[in-house]
Amino acid sequence: xxxxxxxxxxxxxxxxxxxxxxxxxxxxxxxxxxxxxxxxxxxxxxxxxxxxxxxxxxxxxxxxxxxxxxxxxxxxxxxxxxxxxxxxxxxxxxxxxxxxxxxxxxxxxxxxxxxxxxxxxxxxxxxxxxxxxxxxxxxxxxxxxxxxxxxxxxxxxxxxxxxxxxxxxxxxxxxxxxxxxxxxxxxxxxxxxxxxxxxxxxxxxxxxxxxxxxxxxxxxxxxxxxxxxxxxxxxxxxxxxxxxxxxxxxxxxxxxxxxxxxxxxxxxxxxxxxxxxxxxxxxxxxxxxxxxxxxxxxxxxxxxxxxxxx
Numbered sequence: 001x002x003x004x005x006x007x008x009x010x011x012x013x014x015x016x017x018x019x020x021x022x023x024x025x026x027x028x029x030x031x032x033x034x035x036x037x038x039x040x041x042x043x044x045x046x047x048x049x050x051x052x053x054x055x056x057x058x059x060x061x062x063x064x065x066x067x068x069x070x071x072x073x074x075x076x077x078x079x080x081x082x083x084x085x086x087x088x089x090x091x092x093x094x095x096x097x098x099x100x101x102x103x104x105x106x107x108x109x110x111x112x113x114x115x116x117x118x119x120x121x122x123x124x125x126x127x128x129x130x131x132x133x134x135x136x137x138x139x140x141x142x143x144x145x146x147x148x149x150x151x152x153x154x155x156x157x158x159x160x161x162x163x164x165x166x167x168x169x170x171x172x173x174x175x176x177x178x179x180x181x182x183x184x185x186x187x188x189x190x191x192x193x194x195x196x197x198x199x200x201x202x203x204x205x206x207x208x209x210x211x212x213x214x215x216x217x218x219x220x221x222x223x224x225x226x227x228x229x230x231x232x233x234x235x236x237x238x239x240x241x242x243x244x245x246x247x248x249x250x251x252x253x254x255x256x257x258x259x260x261x262x263x264x265x266x267x268x269x270x271x272x273x274x275x276x277x278x279x280x281x282x283x284x285x286x287x288x289x290x291x292x293x294x295x296x297x298x299x300x301x302x303x304x305x306x307x308x309x310x
Contacts, residue, residue: 002021003047003048003049003107004019004020004021004022004045004046004047004048005019005020005021005047005048005049005051005103005106005107006018006019006020006042006045006047006049006050006051006103007020007051007052007099007100007101007102007103007104007105007106008050008051008052008062008099008102009052009053009095009096009098009099009102010030010052010053010055010058010059010062011030011055011058011095012030012058013029013030013031014027014028014029014030014034014095015027015028015029015030015034015038015062016095016096016098016099017038017099018096018099018100018102018103019045019047019103020100020103020104020107021107025096025099025100026041027095027096030058030061030062035061035062035065038062038065038066039065039066039069039071042066042069042071043069043070043071047071047072048072049072049073049074049106049111049112049113050066050071050072050073050074051073051074051075051076051102051103051105051106051111052073052074052075052076052102053075053076053077053078053081053098053102054075054076054077054078055078059075060122063075072113073113073114074106074111074112074113074114075114076102076105076106076111080105081101081102081105084101084104084105084108084109085101085105088101088104114212120178120182120185121207121208121211123178124175124178124179124185124204124207124208125208125209127171127174127175127178127208128175128204128205128208128209128249129249130171131168131171131172131175131201132249134164134167134168134171135168137164138161138164138165138168141157141160141161141164142161144157145157145158145161172200175200175204179204179207185207188203188207188301189203189204189207190306191300191301191304191305191306192206192207192297192300192301194300194306194307195261195265195293195296195297195300195307196260196261196264196265196266196268196307197257197258197260197261197264197265197268197293198257198261198293198297199257199260201253201256202253202254202256202257205249205250205253206250206253206297209247209249209250210224210225210247210250212224213297213298213301214298214299214300214301214302215302216298218294218295218298218299221294221295221298222291222294222295224247225247225250225251225254225294226247226248226251227251227254227287227290227291227294228291251290254290254293254294255286255290257290257293258286258287258289258290258293259286261289261293262285262286262289265293267296268289268292268293271288271289271292272285272286272288272289275288
């Protein structure tokens with residue numbers, strides 16, 4: 001019997017749905033009544049997977065409603081779906097076509113359901129994302145401060161920097177409260193920060209945005225984050241290996257950790273020095289350190305054992 005695969009294209013006001021392999025299509029409004037209709041209809045179908053793209057937050061209430069009803073849900077990366085559409089020659093673009101491409105992608109890649117973050121985890125993820133935005137704004141204002149010489153603009157910049165620093169401290173306090181309020185998160189943070197090079201910012205990014213940590217193999221977790229190298233090769237020609245895709249914020253946090261670890265973590269410092277001594281460019285060695293750090297943290301969480309130097 002063919003497995004039933006459902007693809008949903010999510011927009012601000014409407015959900016377009018395609019069912020494979022039957023080709024059935026329908027649409028509902030993206031509101032409480034529409035979601036109730038969608039859930040009831042999908043429960044009758046008993047799908048193997050319901051896939052929808054991440055669309056700037058519009059998908060959150062949809063995935064939450066489907067997950068709460070016990071339906072198998074996976075939120076997929078839009079870039080991967082677009083690349084798949086290009087690969088199969090699908091150039092036309094309408095909402096129903098997009099839903100069909102999502103369903104086809106889920107079927108072709110044998111997509112499996114992914115656990116949805118609970119309300120607490122979504123809150124922490126929002127706090128982490130907001131902190132990232134504040135840090136970026138602070139960086140931009142400090143750059144402006146270096147370039148501006150006139151008194152009035154400098155005073156304006158200084159006031160804004162002070163306000164942003166105050167907001168950053170407030171966000172850090174909110175995250176502290178969130179972590180302390182969850183024994184599971186507190187234990188996970190203690191495990192992660194036991195590794196030299198991993199501080200609260202990195203550990204909280206991983207807790208909020210990489211809940212799969214400790215549940216996947218080292219290859220799977222590296223691919224999920226975008227730290228698994230892929231090579232361009234054709235016949236005897238072999239191009240350079242690249243990394244990319246995956247969860248950008250997590251990868252950026254791990255690079256921060258790698259920068260510290262290559263100096264202060266005895267195991268990863270030796271690993272970095274060995275790669276550089278072997279002729280690897282420093283950026284390549286740093287990527288390898290970030291990937292190894294992720295692998296170590298994955299094992300630490302999986303085994304529930306803190307960092308051990310020996």
